[in-house]
Amino acid sequence: MNTSRETIFKSIHDALSPIKERAARPSVPRGVADAKWLPDEADSIALFKKQATASGTLCFTDLESLAKWLESENTRLLYIPAEFKPLVEYFSSRTNVTTDYKRDLVDEIDVCITPAAAGIAESGTIVITDESTPDRLAALAPWYHIALLDRADIHRTIGDAIASMPEDPNIVWVTGPSKTADVEGILIQGVHGPGAQACLII
Amino acid sequence: MPEQKVDSYARRLDRPVQQAVHDNSAAGTEKRYGSLGKDFADADSLRRLAGAIRQHSIENLDIYLEQAEASLTRNGAHVHYAVTADDACRAVSDILKKAGAKKIVKSKSMISEEIYLNDHLATQGIESVETDLGEYIIQIDGDHPSHIVKPIIHKNRRDIARSFEREGLGDYNDDPQTITSRARSFMRGKYLGADAGITGANFVVADTGRLVLVTNEGNSRFCLAAPKIHIALVGIEKVIPSDSELTVLLNLLGRSATGQQLTVYTEFINGPARKDRPSGPEEMHVIFVDNQRSEILASNCREILRCIRCGACLNVCPIYRQASGHAYRSVYPGPIGAVLSPLLAGKNFKELADLPKASSLCGACNEVCPVDIPIPDLLLRLRNKAHEEHLPSPGTPPMAGFGILASSPSIWKIAMKTGGLSSLVPLEKLPLPYLSPWLKTRTLPGWRGGQFRSWMKSRNQK
Numbered sequence: 001m002n003t004s005r006e007t008i009f010k011s012i013h014d015a016l017s018p019i020k021e022r023a024a025r026p027s028v029p030r031g032v033a034d035a036k037w038l039p040d041e042a043d044s045i046a047l048f049k050k051q052a053t054a055s056g057t058l059c060f061t062d063l064e065s066l067a068k069w070l071e072s073e074n075t076r077l078l079y080i081p082a083e084f085k086p087l088v089e090y091f092s093s094r095t096n097v098t099t100d101y102k103r104d105l106v107d108e109i110d111v112c113i114t115p116a117a118a119g120i121a122e123s124g125t126i127v128i129t130d131e132s133t134p135d136r137l138a139a140l141a142p143w144y145h146i147a148l149l150d151r152a153d154i155h156r157t158i159g160d161a162i163a164s165m166p167e168d169p170n171i172v173w174v175t176g177p178s179k180t181a182d183v184e185g186i187l188i189q190g191v192h193g194p195g196a197q198a199c200l201i202i
Numbered sequence: 203m204p205e206q207k208v209d210s211y212a213r214r215l216d217r218p219v220q221q222a223v224h225d226n227s228a229a230g231t232e233k234r235y236g237s238l239g240k241d242f243a244d245a246d247s248l249r250r251l252a253g254a255i256r257q258h259s260i261e262n263l264d265i266y267l268e269q270a271e272a273s274l275t276r277n278g279a280h281v282h283y284a285v286t287a288d289d290a291c292r293a294v295s296d297i298l299k300k301a302g303a304k305k306i307v308k309s310k311s312m313i314s315e316e317i318y319l320n321d322h323l324a325t326q327g328i329e330s331v332e333t334d335l336g337e338y339i340i341q342i343d344g345d346h347p348s349h350i351v352k353p354i355i356h357k358n359r360r361d362i363a364r365s366f367e368r369e370g371l372g373d374y375n376d377d378p379q380t381i382t383s384r385a386r387s388f389m390r391g392k393y394l395g396a397d398a399g400i401t402g403a404n405f406v407v408a409d410t411g412r413l414v415l416v417t418n419e420g421n422s423r424f425c426l427a428a429p430k431i432h433i434a435l436v437g438i439e440k441v442i443p444s445d446s447e448l449t450v451l452l453n454l455l456g457r458s459a460t461g462q463q464l465t466v467y468t469e470f471i472n473g474p475a476r477k478d479r480p481s482g483p484e485e486m487h488v489i490f491v492d493n494q495r496s497e498i499l500a501s502n503c504r505e506i507l508r509c510i511r512c513g514a515c516l517n518v519c520p521i522y523r524q525a526s527g528h529a530y531r532s533v534y535p536g537p538i539g540a541v542l543s544p545l546l547a548g549k550n551f552k553e554l555a556d557l558p559k560a561s562s563l564c565g566a567c568n569e570v571c572p573v574d575i576p577i578p579d580l581l582l583r584l585r586n587k588a589h590e591e592h593l594p595s596p597g598t599p600p601m602a603g604f605g606i607l608a609s610s611p612s613i614w615k616i617a618m619k620t621g622g623l624s625s626l627v628p629l630e631k632l633p634l635p636y637l638s639p640w641l642k643t644r645t646l647p648g649w650r651g652g653q654f655r656s657w658m659k660s661r662n663q664k
Binding site for chain 1 (some may be wrong): 355
């Protein structure tokens with residue numbers, strides 16, 4: 001491998017050496033790519049809800065309406081991490097709940113509630129990390145994924161979110177349900193990931 | 203007169219396919235305009251900033267690639283280098299063999315198309331499944347993508363339904379929802395049974411070592427959720443200095459590609475699983491692939507390495523819309539492909555030297571490019587390269603006659619005076635071997651030449 005490395009670096013060096021003055025690094029001012037309609041003093045929660053809804057993410061602010069929605073969808077088995085005791089208790093009286101995400105149950109568990117690490121108001125994005133959702137499949141494999149989002153964790157802009165990236169092996173920004181337009185440009189939801197993406201703002 | 207190959211292909215293309223490619227591309231262009239206009243007061247200056255960022259990145263590739271290597275290593279990834287396409291294929295199969303991996307799942311990656319990875323893995327007895335819906339259909343059909351972002355833009359639902367029926371994914375059903383849900387359940391088994399996941403990368407951040415992947419379907423997340431080995435194939439030019447540049451590039455990529463503010467999933471991969479974060483792949487390998495890129499960096503077309511593979515130039519191109527992607531006979535079609543493909547061909551440049559001519563130089567590709575690549579200029583430079591290498595140029599009428607005319611004032615004057623005859627003669631009926639194919643589909647306007655000099659003289663006298 002070392003020889004390949006040397007060959008490539010030598011070729012790059014030879015390619016760049018005739019350039020007398022290399023292109024300077026442009027400054028990237030904070031906020032340069034912010035959407036023009038972004039309110040100055042953003043009410044980030046209202047903006048988050050608006051943008052998330054526009055991207056197809058359902059937003060709930062109370063447990064009751066979330067539970068009613070899930071009931072109306074006739075879901076089978078709900079996974080909630082054990083540390084969310086009040087949630088586990090609340091849903092246990094209403095539906096089948098498991099607190100153990102077993103990989104052989106991937107197709108049985110059709111609803112997962114897992115915490116989000118953050119949110120982005122400008123784009124209505126949910127941020128998921130390995131820390132927030134210890135088994136990656138739990139936020140990915142079910143048809144219904146519900147992210148628990150603490151309103152204090154909502155960044156105002158995409159730039160803000162990039163400026164304060166969490167330390168984690170895997171950070172995923174989720175903006176809406178899984179989708180494709182591969183077949184004749186027709187939009188279909190739920191290709192591999194969740195067909196219904198929701199969040200509960202707490 | 204021999205025809206340009208792209209023209210011949212376009213002529214043979216089925217009308218419904220051509221219509222589908224045209225409509226889908228045009229819709230893509232509309233969505234792009236809509237989302238950029240809605241969100242930015244001056245999208246043009248943002249494009250130019252992104253162009254400057256990418257130009258800086260490639261002109262300092264020696265520094266940033268080395269830095270990226272150090273950051274990736276620090277994050278726990280193994281970094282490999284591959285000079286050629288064959289080297290890259292071998293690097294992948296060596297890693298897989300060492301780990302005893304027999305089954306892999308793959309998310310969409312243009313560079314894996316470029317090196318024909320699936321063909322190589324098949325010869326090594328390794329099962330490789332494309333998991334992007336479009337790419338999977340391409341794979342089972344033994345076809346090639348015809349668009350960078352929309353690989354099956356040339357297929358309709360009936361084609362796909364027949365392919366699924368043939369592959370045993372169910373009875374014939376051409377409902378797009380059914381097609382998608384069948385793919386969903388088929389892929390589940392593949393993900394959970396795979397030994398390794400292969401992805402590309404949209405960006406590699408030099409100072410943090412992040413790999414950034416943007417997708418809509420969620421297949422790349424699956425490739426990194428179930429298998430224990432992750433291999434990322436990355437062109438050496440994908441490196442950018444830091445996270446702050448990402449803000450600009452991510453804000454342009456989704457909008458340019460599909461009119462989305464952000465794609466559904468933007469993934470930042472910062473290393474393999476750790477003891478305290480055990481969910482992901484235990485091994486992470488990054489293979490940096492040159493495959494002619496350092497040659498391109500040395501050429502007068504290095505700006506093409508800015509490309510972030512959004513496909514906006516394909517969507518807007520009047521030639522692409524008529525000819526579709528396969529007309530370009532290479533992995534990268536459209537205006538970007540007309541520049542990149544002949545360059546990637548290296549020693550075989552002459553085989554694709556006609557592609558830079560498949561353009562009217564209208565400039566739309568440059569106007570929509572999120573990194574402001576001067577594609578029309580690059581096309582001209584490559585036409586010049588072909589000319590200097592004395593390569594044949596089908597479809598070009600010989601210009602020697604015009605050369606004589608235009609370099610002698612007296613002959614020019616006579617020609618202008620007698621040019622009026624062309625209005626009287628039915629040119630299309632004359633046996634002019636080089637002009638008649640043109641004149642079959644074009645009419646000349648009435649002759650109005652030869653009056654400039656007298657106009658200029660009378661104007662000076664006033």
